[in-house]
Amino acid sequence: MNNKVNQADIFLESEGDQWYxxxxxxxxxxxxxxxxxxxxxxxxxxxxxxxxxxxxxxxASKLSTICERTGAQGYGVxxxxxxxxxxxxxxxxxxxxxxxxxxxxxGDETFDLIFIGFCLYLxxxxxxxxxxxxxxxVLKPSGRLAIMDFxxxxxxxxxxxxxxxxxxxxxxxxxxxxxxxxxxxIAKKSFSHSxxxxxxxxxxxxxxxxxxxxxxxxxxx
Numbered sequence: 053m054n055n056k057v058n059q060a061d062i063f064l065e066s067e068g069d070q071w072y073x074x075x076x077x078x079x080x081x082x083x084x085x086x087x088x089x090x091x092x093x094x095x096x097x098x099x100x101x102x103x104x105x106x107x108x109x110x111x112a113s114k115l116s117t118i119c120e121r122t123g124a125q126g127y128g129v130x131x132x133x134x135x136x137x138x139x140x141x142x143x144x145x146x147x148x149x150x151x152x153x154x155x156x157x158x159g160d161e162t163f164d165l166i167f168i169g170f171c172l173y174l175x176x177x178x179x180x181x182x183x184x185x186x187x188x189x190v191l192k193p194s195g196r197l198a199i200m201d202f203x204x205x206x207x208x209x210x211x212x213x214x215x216x217x218x219x220x221x222x223x224x225x226x227x228x229x230x231x232x233x234x235x236x237x238i239a240k241k242s243f244s245h246s247x248x249x250x251x252x253x254x255x256x257x258x259x260x261x262x263x264x265x266x267x268x269x270x271x272x273x
């Protein structure tokens with residue numbers, strides 16, 4: 053019998069707040085975020101999203117920027133109660149909740165844009181397809197899905213540096229959505245974990261992948 057604790061529970065109980073404390077200093081609303089700029093560059097004034105969800109939103113500094121620039125209503129989910137509290141205080145116009153990617157408390161086809169911000173690598177492998185299904189469920193047809201995460205040439209796992217018993221699962225997560233033909237890649241931009249430029253070190257590679265959800269993935273030809 054496998055008694056391993058689900059990674060989502062670990063983040064809800066403690067590690068979500070610990071992660072936020074380690075990273076809060078760089079999650080400021082004065083920061084220019086390359087991933088956000090790429091997302092916004094693929095919208096025009098006439099095509100801006102009306103409702104945006106960020107999964108793994110932290111204190112919602114990126115979500116706030118997207119909403120300010122597009123006029124969208126912003127919603128965020130994060131396992132850190134401290135991050136959610138700080139985000140709501142900084143921008144009361146946002147609707148932020150404590151939660152996890154595999155259980156999104158929203159109706160079907162609610163959002164025009166979903167941004168999954170650097171959290172899929174920490175999702176327990178038992179839950180990864182639940183996350184895919186939930187994101188697909190709440191995204192409108194013809195909506196867009198942005199994924200910021202590691203971008204290794206070969207999928208693999210590594211021990212998480214900050215807490216024993218957790219693994220980082222590195223994979224090209226856009227493939228989970230495009231493999232069946234329901235999503236189409238609009239753009240992909242490679243970075244390194246520490247800069248906005250590509251890294252030769254495979255363990256440092258990250259990417260922003262922007263996908264379009266097909267209105268009809270099986271058109272009659």
